[in-house]
Amino acid sequence: MAGGRTISVLNVAEKPSVAKSVAGILSRNQGLRTRNGRSRYNRIFEFNYSINGRPCHMLVTSVTGHLMELEFEERYRKWHSCDPADLYQAPVRKFVPEDKLDIRRTLEEEARRCQWLVLWLDCDREGENIAFEVVEVCTAVNPHLTIRRAHFSALIDREIHEAVQHLVEPNKWFADAVDARQEIDLRIGASFTRFQTMLLRDAFIIDSATDDRNLVLSYGPCQFPTLGFIVERYWENQAHEPEEFWTINCSHKSDEGIATFNWMRGHLFDYTCAVIIYEMCVQEPIATVTKVRQQEKLKYPPYPLNTIELEKRASRYFRMSSEHTMKVAEDLYQAGFISYPRTETDSFSQRTDLHAIVQEQQRHPVWGSYAQQLLDPGAGLWRNPGNGGHDDKAHPPIHPTKFFSGENGLSQDHHKNYLDVYRFESWGSSLIPTYVSGQQFMPTSLTLDSGVTRPPPLLSEADLLSCMDKEGIGTDATMHDHIKKLLDRFYATKDSNTRFSPTNLGEALVMGYDDMGYKLWKPYLRAVMERDMKAVSEGTKSKAEVLSTSLQQMKACFLDARLNKVKLFEAMGIFFERSNRSSGDGQHAHGEVVRQCGLCQESDMVLRRNRDGNFMVGCLAFPQCRNAIWLPGSVSEAVVTTDVCNTCTPGPVHLIQFKFRQLEIPPNYNANHLGCIGGCDEILRQLIEICGTGSRIPAQGRGSTASSSSVQQSNSRPGEARRGACIYCQQTGHSSSDCPSHVSGSRSAQYRGMNPQTGDSSIPCSTCGTPCTLLTANTATNRGRKFYSCPSQNCNFFVWEDNLNNGTGGRSVQRAGMNVSAFNSSRSSSRGRGGRGRGAHAASTTFVSATGDPISGRRCFVCGDPSHFANACPNRGS
DNA sequence: GCAAGGTC
Structure with a gap:
């Protein structure tokens, strides 16, 4: 003592x-x-x-x-x-x-x-x-x-x-690490915020805020990478090219239940190929079991809870924002119900008395009895929680610290259950028949189904938190603040489904830095800083050393960014009007009118220039209307004239005086051209084909996510924009498969490579009028011979090109399998071309077309010979 | 008027 x-x-x-x-x-x-x-x-x-x-x-x-x-x-x-x-x-x-x-x-x-x-x-x-x-x-x-x-x-x-x-x-090292972090954050944040605010705020009419003069265009080492995640995903989402694919699906129903079989190949983008394979299945539908494998599936309980997981689960299950979740958690912590809510740790230390924690819960009306069972040695239910592999050495995982009966003063939001028999995940269950190797059966359904690739979804709040966590942006205690800051600064918006999109302002800023080739909107900078902080807190680097190198690098970066400020200007110019021209009339403020939009028929199409300097004509009603025509990448100047095209309707369609960069166009084209975007202008069409629109070429440093950042986010895509006028609306600048006036882009694969306006590579289907692509046969008997085939599922139009030229005309070939859902199809796709038909039972081997008519005169899909089917075709596979 | 990090 x-x-x-x-x-x-x-x-x-x-x-x-x-x-x-x-x-x-x-x-x-x-x-x-x-x-x-x-x-x-x-x-x-x-x-x-x-x-x-x-x-x-x-x-x-x-x-x-x-x-x-x-x-x-x-x-x-x-x-x-x-x-x-x-x-x-x-x-x-x-x-x-x-x-x-x-x-x-x-x-x-x-x-x-x-x-x-x-x-x-x-x-x-x-x-x-x-x-x-x-x-x-x-x-x-x-x-x-x-x-x-x-x-x-x-x-x-x-x-x-x-x-x-x-x-x-x-621990002085811990404190030093924070000192360094504070100083770096302050210097970077203040310098960039002042720089970009003073550069841009007064130069553009930024309509997001009520009062431009008080608008602050802040930059911060956490908020910008957070914005970067949102923009990057948004670009990916916008740049997505939907592609139709085909799958073959099979199911088998027996007394024991129903089994669904997936195609080992997953799916094919090549329709013809999928049809051929499907047809082979249809011809010999008896399935043979080649291998039976039984696998035990385990579902593990969640790891002990850390802050980010708490926020993500609250967002997912309760739709609570991360900000609100942390407020509620703080209340519970202060009331002593839970442990410290800001922790990275997701594993309990050996020293934690888990039994004592569970003992507290024995009185609970819902999970109290479960807690009692856990503690009963005879029940043998006790299992130590999993180890998530993270430990911040400061706090344990978030856990209840005392019994909570639902005291007054705490809202429903506070009633979180940590020890519940977890209600938010469940087992999927279904019974499937048992099979033995070698067993054969007749499928109950065998279908050729189509699907369309989907763009990656915009980031949800949980996704965003995951990104931040993964890249070390912010602390568990501040992540929700950074997200909120983006909303407060008008950099991003959150929809009702908690999905984030950048605003024009947010996208423009990220685009500007990206065009400089800088990763300032990427998480790397913060990651480096975080590593430095860790080094200081462990004593392997000194505070002075980290400050000196870090600030030197950042200053160089700042000076360079300032030299390239024109990139920020250009990016802002895509979305916002310059303020010194702001008093003009509405039309001038948005570009010169070329014609009325034929798609929405409400707004005008105006000539604009995107951030890469490329010209396009887009609808003023964007984003409600996405009609857009991209012009050749070789255009250096374009001015809407008062001249009107006397061919294109509905008029007036104003002619545009183009100036092309001579070096970028073939020598036989004139650098000056008075052109029309209405569809009549062959020269313009050819130059788009030759030069491309230039609008969607990935910019340096943007990688694969490039394209959507262009001003209009139109549906047009890099390769396809070059292929001439659209068959639906006759406009140049987008392909038929992208035509905004046409219902679906799902057929895009079918139109690739054709050139409707040249006249020699596409003919209309004699039944439905859909343009048919010119294809080349690759069979032994017909190798190299060209033919047209209707891509539509409802037609069997087929014609050899040489027959067509001879005036023979097309003939239909019945294709078993297409339009035919053999056997009772219960899995037909509502969207795709396959599996829509009704069918007779397999045993009768009668096939019925999509219209319900029995198919007669079925022929080989490969060579058209009615004497055999494709699977027996002597020409196949040669 | 700037950052991010604590907290009310």
């Missing part, structure tokens, strides 16, 4: 609620006195206690998070006071802001009469940094203080009592 003279101990917690809990637990509410400090929120608790046998007069008070802020010195604070580049070396200082001065005074007054200072800040890097802020303030008035740190991670008796009996030294 140490005994001896009573010492006064000043205990400082990170927030008032923790001070109250710590005081309550240590004093066991015996002899606990409370008084006000200088700050009305941060009260002081007093009681007597004994640390390692030594009598102590304990004073417990608190701060409210960081006591200090980092700021530039006064003369650099005004935005126009200096060149933003100077902010990389302008002096900074830590100071206690006005609203924290009373807390500082409390600390000073109490510290003067204490011998010890015990720091009860949260046990993470930020907490350690705050601890040193408190130390700085207290030792300034009492240099003789003995400094001690309490380590705890839950506000429960055994943790707190143990912490106070095992005090340690504060």
